Amino acid sequence: ELGIVVVALAAFGLVRGAWHLPRAVALLVLAFAPYAVFHLLFQETVTVRYALPLVIPVGFLAVYAVAGAGRLPLTVAGAALVFTSLAMSLPATRAYAREGSPAFRLFQGTLLNMSPQVIGFHFVMRRVEEWEHDSHRARVLQARAGREWLALVEHWRNGPDSTVHFLADPRRTDLALFDPQARTLTASARWPFREEAFVAGARPGGADLYTMSAPGWMLDRGWALTAEIAGVTANARLGPHIEPSVAWVRARQTGDTLILGGRYLGGEGAPPARLTLTTADGQVMAALDVSPGPFFETIVLPDGALDGHGYVPLRVSAAGAHGATPASPLALEQFDLQPEGQILLGLLAGWQEPEYNPATGRAWRWMSDRAELWVRPVDRDVTVTLDGESPAAYFDRAPDVRVMAGDTELARFSPSTDFVQRITIPAAVLDAAEGRITLESDLSFSPAERSGAADQRRLALRIYSVRAE
Known part of the structure; x- marks a missing residue:
């Protein structure tokens, strides 16, 4: 150039x-x-x-x-x-x-026309709201940089029936700490030219506008659903092995089903850790013994477990043998809670920990040569969407990828560029497989084999997102 x-x-x-x-x-x-x-x-x-x-x-x-x-x-x-x-x-x-600037364009041209009652934003967007403050009468949620989700948590705990219009930095991933059923991407704006060539590093830059109703659940401190949030948790010296990680769940009479997944970072041979899920009144809803490595569990809460007003806490704590602090930390990487009839999606064996590039805002997980998903059967066909990077970045040819539910082959594809693969799973097939979906790639590599690095993981595909609908 x-x-x-x-x-x-x-x-x-x-x-x-x-x-x-x-x-x-x-x-x-x-x-x-x-x-x-x-x-x-x-x-x-x-x-x-x-x-x-x-x-x-x-x-x-x-x-x-x-x-x-x-x-x-x-x-x-x-x-x-x-x-x-x-x-x-x-x-x-x-x-x-x-x-003009994408963030200002979105605020002036879309957000103000929606007559918002409550506005939230990532800290980098504060200049936009300050400049436009006199043009609206909405309540503004003020938050510390890097902790913006906590302002939303506090707001809904105090008033669980309001809608928030949230101006988001596309490079941030903290909105994953809220029930995805409660947020809708209303509009997006980006620079109309190559950002890295002309305005790289400009703040604010691109922007997304979300309409967020009071969520079914929201997560407080101590979680690791994304690499960004895992870093915040580690820097704050938090996590279930130090003090309980809290999920605020909207009070309800029904129990519903919860998924909880993550990673026990103990080395080979480390003793198991006990993970405990308790309600506000101290009732133990689940107690799991987890060995070093990834774990995943579905937990059916009984009716009345989430009884109360507004939002009630579910606390996840970890302990070692005889109640001692575990020798290694635990990262809570997956959480969802939905009523009967709503899809739940979990990542089982073969998925690596969340990763993140803050410069580009890209988040991903590596899939191994064999990886499993769990999708709750819901008496209708389900479509799973995989959004991934071109394997040409690390293989000489396109891999052969098979998607199976039990003995039934659902799809077969060979991606050679960045891809979005949609797989429709018939209700009867998903039910017969008890929700377990297997992805297999005939190509994989280990960074240790290629560069002599200490990383021994088997890596097949870099997956940016997995969705089920």
Whole structure:
């Protein structure tokens, strides 16, 4: 790209200048090298505007490199660089002038037209609300950066019947801590050009607007449903092995079915840990002995277990032998609770822990060469959707992937690009398989085999999301 050409010219110009203009180059280094070092070591290099001061020395050195070829080549090369830059930047500039910032566009053009009563947002969106504060009369939920979901939890605990319009940063994953049945993606807005080339690191950038009704359940501190939240939990020194992780469940007379999954991070040979689920009055709803590695359990709560008003707590705690603290932490990676007739989806054996790239906002789990899903049968056909990365990034050919329910082959596909695969499961087949779905790939690898890393996992497909509907 153009940047590579300019930097290459600047490098040549630096060598030429050191030979012909050593004092000028020394002055240039003295003026700009300290900032360059500071930028590379202490600033977010992804943020384009932080590098703007370095355009001056790079531009000078690039021009000086071409100047060695004579006046005519300098004129031609300079004009080519200018026109190429304009050809790339003018369309983006016109698009920005026409559409503006995605977050502001979404707030002004969609959210305000919905006459919201309560507005929530990720901390990076606070400037949008502050700028537009006088244009609405909604209550604004204030929250700490990185802990925005807790403001929603507190709000619904105090008033369990309100709707919140939430302006979300697409790179964040904390809304997974709320019942997915209660949130709807109303609108999305993105930059109308390549973000990384023109406004990388700009905040706020893209935005999603969710309409969130009072959820059937919401999770407090101490969980690990996404890698982002697992990091927050670890940094706060929380988790069920330290103090109970709380799920706030909307009070109801029926018991309903709950799924609970995660990972006991003890090493091979570590003693089992006991995971206990208790209600607000201390009744034990389940007590599970989990060995090191992943675990998954479905728990049927009896009628009356969630009786009360507003939201009632379910507490998940972990203990070692004789009630002692487990030798290793436990990560609670899966939770859902739905009434009879609603789909429940769980990840069983063969799925690795959640991972996350904060720069891109991409979250994923690796699937091993054999992985299992559990989908609760609901007396109707169910469609499972897999959204995954192209296997061409790590295999020489497309893998052969089979999807089975018992002895019945549901689908067979060979993805060679990024893919979205939808698999329809007939109700009778799902019921006969007791909800267990198996995915098998004929290709897999271990990072330890390829690069000598310590990672011994078997990896087949990088899956961005698994949904059932």
